Amino acid sequence: MPSAKKTIKRIQKRVPRKAANIRIGDVARAAGVSTATVSRALTFPDRVLEQTRERVLAAVRELGYTPNSAARQLRVGTSRTVLVVVGARHNPPFFSEVLRGIDVALSQAGYAVLMGNLGSGEGKEKYLIDLVFGGHIDGALALSGAIPSHEGRTIADSGIPIVGICAETDIVGIPAVVVDDEICCRTQTRYLLEMGHRHLAYVAGPRGNYNECRRHAGFQAEVAAAGLKPDDIVRLEGNYDFASGVTAGEAFLALERRPTGVVVTSDEMAIAFMATIRRGGLKVPQDVSVVGFDGIELGDFVEPTLTTIRQPRFELGSTGANLLLQLMRGEAMENRLTVLNGALDKRESAGPVKR
């Protein structure tokens, strides 16, 4: 009598297991149908007779049955889980809204979001690689170009679809959703030039960074077009965060001949930069005009309010996620690169040059 033997085994097993969970077989028994029918009633409601379906659903409700996800995943081979990789420097005021866009889009589609925060511990990259190669992940979103790799293997080698957000990745062929960094930075710069500023500072992002390269190219193009000479330009290093904005501000204060207009490539830096030079006795925008880049909420609450490039942060996340969903469904995509537009938000921190 095999079923008696099974029952005994189950009881023996019950101790170590988390809870006496209800399995599909329990529902089947309660509804007087086979497990196959229960499965069908839940997955393809119209492939079973209405009365059977109702009996099954009643049993499901009655018993509080939820299909075991590991078993389903093992069987069908997909986890409905997306890994979101964010770099070690992750600039919360900016990315929070990008992440919200991702979360809204993926939630709607019934996908779970696994956080792959790089730089939170030693073996994190190896761990993420194992996660992906272990089949736990159906697709990944790489923020700011962050692609986990370990011993020469990247998550891309697993063959799962990946979409970059905010930056292209190092790996060729991976689609990305980015903002028109170069044009935005030209806009920042042109705004200052149009206000008569002929002596500019540029507060940079990390060297080699994708966004930094694009933005710097835009800056260079614009100042060249305006006929500024190398002497009219100062480059100050930074890495997008508050602390580097302070450093840049101090470097600015130490300059012998100070520019009147400053192009800053992140809002965090711009805010810290402004605070620092104001503590150094300069007035913004009377002495120095500052234009930021990002459009974080905070820019409205500093003194003076920050003129900046507003990035479509939510949309960067949501369109990236939707592209990934498309890829995971096996659909092709038209363009490898999706470019969204930023826009200049004119507020108080930039004004006409003093004469």
Add this chain to the structure above:
Amino acid sequence: MPSAKKTIKRIQKRVPRKAANIRIGDVARAAGVSTATVSRALTFPDRVLEQTRERVLAAVRELGYTPNSAARQLRVGTSRTVLVVVGARHNPPFFSEVLRGIDVALSQAGYAVLMGNLGSGEGKEKYLIDLVFGGHIDGALALSGAIPSHEGRTIADSGIPIVGICAETDIVGIPAVVVDDEICCRTQTRYLLEMGHRHLAYVAGPRGNYNECRRHAGFQAEVAAAGLKPDDIVRLEGNYDFASGVTAGEAFLALERRPTGVVVTSDEMAIAFMATIRRGGLKVPQDVSVVGFDGIELGDFVEPTLTTIRQPRFELGSTGANLLLQLMRGEAMENRLTVLNGALDKRESAGPVKR
């Protein structure tokens, strides 16, 4: 010849499947051992002969084998995944650091973090409930008391361990890591009282909110101890975010007789409040002293810099996560409530009352 039949099946299956993944059997064959030995060599390295272990590991490296997580999970019954539930209002500048604390602690222990952001779509709560009841989650962290529930079932009913962070949950018996809200708010209030302020405003959090209740109790206790009368106090409503700080600031400006000291129960609100009343012509701290609550980075870069309660944000996250790890290991815990201490950070936004 059963193996021939199997091979045919596998080839047929190959098309729909993601990739021709390497399975434990492939490694076993390459190393000339059984699958059991491969499994042991990976999980209990010292239970196999050194030479076997080396042969196995070589094959693993050679083939790039990673165990399938769904199969392992199905077998052992745990997912090594923790759900982090954050409420709809999630106040990124504050929580980002709490989340980092969580991530660092859980990463170290080899756990994955699944983001359960409430308020990002219709069926999100049902989805999270299914995730938990589907066995996909080993434990959960509830930020600010957010416990997903659906049709009368909460994630707690599944029996997984849960720890609250930043607030106790509605469900009795669930342990939590909180800050000493009441004492912190007394400290805020006392600081203003000691500077001679006898007419105070209190900018509140959402009514009924755990932190709001505690902080308001602290405020009340302190003003009562100082002998202030109901007329000496104004309550302004808020919900911890920037926008409500603006509203509170406008309400403040509209008062006939304005308090000289303001206790604000979040930094976001405090920053927006300050910006708003300054635009209304008031000077901080000369006309009005403001004390915030949270200790977000930003407070250093506004004008004037924000005097505030600094919460141990990273530690709130990491100790909560460590408690959960303990619970998931089946260990008991001594106290249901772990209370961390906040501290007053004296900066520029609060000063002696004008006489």
Add this chain to the structure above:
DNA sequence: TTGTAAGCGTTATCAA
């Protein structure tokens, strides 16, 4: 120390 083989709970194939 190692191998054999029985599940873990689903879903999908095939037959009825």
Add this chain to the structure above:
DNA sequence: TTGATAACGCTTACAA
């Protein structure tokens, strides 16, 4: 439309 049954890939008694 429904039911029996064979995988999915792994871990772990139990036997050798």
